[in-house]
Amino acid sequence: MNEFEKLKINKDILKSIEHHGFTEPTEVQKESIPEILSGHNLIVQSSTGSGKTLAFLAGVGSQIKQEKKVQILIVTPTRELANQILDEAIKLFKHNGLFTCAVFGGTSIFKQANDLKKADVVVGTPGRLLDQMKRGNLRLENIKYLVLDEADRMCDMGFYNDITKIFNQTPKEKQILLFSATITRDVSKIEKEYIKNAKKIVIDSYVDPSNLLQEYYVVKQHNKISLLVNLLSNHLDKKSIVFSNTRQEVDLIYHNLKENNIEAFRLHGGLEQNKRTNTLAEYHKHGTAVLISTDVSARGIHIDDLEYIYNFDLPRDDNQYIHRIGRTARAGKKGLAITIITSSEVNSFARILREYNFKAKLKPLPNFKLLVITKPIKGPSGNGSGNRPQNRDRRSSLGSGSPRRDRSSSHNRDRDHSSTRFRDLDYGERISVSPRRERTSSHNRDRDHTNKEKSSFRNKF
Numbered sequence: 264m265n266e267f268e269k270l271k272i273n274k275d276i277l278k279s280i281e282h283h284g285f286t287e288p289t290e291v292q293k294e295s296i297p298e299i300l301s302g303h304n305l306i307v308q309s310s311t312g313s314g315k316t317l318a319f320l321a322g323v324g325s326q327i328k329q330e331k332k333v334q335i336l337i338v339t340p341t342r343e344l345a346n347q348i349l350d351e352a353i354k355l356f357k358h359n360g361l362f363t364c365a366v367f368g369g370t371s372i373f374k375q376a377n378d379l380k381k382a383d384v385v386v387g388t389p390g391r392l393l394d395q396m397k398r399g400n401l402r403l404e405n406i407k408y409l410v411l412d413e414a415d416r417m418c419d420m421g422f423y424n425d426i427t428k429i430f431n432q433t434p435k436e437k438q439i440l441l442f443s444a445t446i447t448r449d450v451s452k453i454e455k456e457y458i459k460n461a462k463k464i465v466i467d468s469y470v471d472p473s474n475l476l477q478e479y480y481v482v483k484q485h486n487k488i489s490l491l492v493n494l495l496s497n498h499l500d501k502k503s504i505v506f507s508n509t510r511q512e513v514d515l516i517y518h519n520l521k522e523n524n525i526e527a528f529r530l531h532g533g534l535e536q537n538k539r540t541n542t543l544a545e546y547h548k549h550g551t552a553v554l555i556s557t558d559v560s561a562r563g564i565h566i567d568d569l570e571y572i573y574n575f576d577l578p579r580d581d582n583q584y585i586h587r588i589g590r591t592a593r594a595g596k597k598g599l600a601i602t603i604i605t606s607s608e609v610n611s612f613a614r615i616l617r618e619y620n621f622k623a624k625l626k627p628l629p630n631f632k633l634l635v636i637t638k639p640i641k642g643p644s645g646n647g648s649g650n651r652p653q654n655r656d657r658r659s660s661l662g663s664g665s666p667r668r669d670r671s672s673s674h675n676r677d678r679d680h681s682s683t684r685f686r687d688l689d690y691g692e693r694i695s696v697s698p699r700r701e702r703t704s705s706h707n708r709d710r711d712h713t714n715k716e717k718s719s720f721r722n723k724f
């Protein structure tokens with residue numbers, strides 16, 4: 264008997280799972296599917312890449328039939344995640360006839376409205392869901408299951424009020440399921456108010472530490488891109504994501520990687536939605552390229568065979584670190600997360616590691632070439648150069664030959680602080696940095712977001 268059959272999943276969904284080639288449910292699936300089937304409200308915390316999507320889709324999808332009424336509502340923080348869940352739902356519900364519709368901004372309201380007429384399952388982001396509700400295109404009176412995926416991120420992004428508005432439109436009798444790798448205080452607020460008698464399932468650590476190695480480099484801010492180019496050039500045959508906090512910096516990194524003949528894509532909220540969707544679709548298909556992205560890709564996004572994660576800066580919220588690095592080492596695979604920080608960020612990084620019981624190895628700076636960093640020229644979209652990778656030989660200027668904008672041949676002054684003052688960071692330890700360098704960094708000030716600032720995040724990344 265297939266291990267999934269023991270979970271009493273509906274046989275049409277089982278057929279799809281078999282078609283996927285999955286034979287053994289992951290731990291979170293084993294734990295949560297029976298609880299979903301027995302009608303409990305759930306709060307589930309399990310590591311990134313542990314298969315939470317299939318857990319909730321198979322659980323709720325096993326219990327409804329096609330009625331052309333919205334019975335399952337799945338709310339996500341980002342359009343990309345909504346789209347990814349839509350794809351999984353289409354595959355899983357192929358044989359049971361359930362129709363899934365995605366509802367998020369940047370795409371046609373009218374097409375969505377049309378699809379909503381026959382939808383049994385809706386997956387969407389809070390803003391557009393409310394919009395479609397106001398227009399009368401989305402009615403929630405038949406909702407039996409409400410799933411919040413990455414709920415803590417939705418709260419971080421200022422969607423708390425939107426979520427409560429959605430909650431208030433759903434019938435009293437329903438099952439609520441909340442899934443994330445991290446559960447924050449905001450989530451407890453939702454729980455207290457809306458999720459009565461929730462069972463808690465906590466599977467394991469935030470990420471799989473046996474498969475995910477963490478390393479970091481300490482370098483001057485203006486040399487970060489040069490170091491990044493050097494590091495990327497060692498594994499151009501593999502897929503990587505580089506995370507940065509701001510759209511401007513994503514554009515800058517993207518532009519300079521391309522200047523140095525590294526095949527790159529970029530993703531952030533300032534790009535038009537069809538560009539965002541196409542970029543992610545192309546990146547999925549691509550065997551090797553680098554994706555430079557804001558945290559819009561940090562939550563829930565799954566990319567097969569992604570091995571390297573770079574943090575070009577520390578995320579604004581500590582727990583985003585988990586989600587960024589959790590894009591690799593998923594579903595039992597191995598991965599490496601590399602954080603590039605300045606000396607003034609070391610204490611903040613140590614705090615993050617301490618908070619989540621992580622370890623990161625300090626890497627000595629390699630002998631990298633200092634590049635002259637150029638700013639992208641703004642095109643009509645205001646976003647610098649185009650989004651397609653270049654098909655030039657990426658190794659040509661990075662290997663033996665020197666990059667085009669090489670100003671200092673081989674040595675770099677950053678190397679001087681690599682050995683003595685910094686060391687591998689472990690949880691539970693504080694690192695001391697010489698007072699001269701330990702300024703109040705703008706980064707730290709940036710972390711102190713007021714709620715008002717937080718609520719505008721969604722427009723910033």
Ligand code: ADP
Pocket residue numbers: 285286287288289292309310311312313314315316317563564565593594
């Ligand atoms: P999470 O939401 O926990 O971060 P996902 O639901 O995105 O993780 O799943 C991560 C990857 O694992 C996806 O590619 C998914 O198809 C795959 N996966 C899910 N369930 C299984 C399973 N039982 N066996 C093997 N792979 C699975």
Ligand code: MG
Pocket residue numbers: 315316412563
């Ligand atoms: Mg997920």
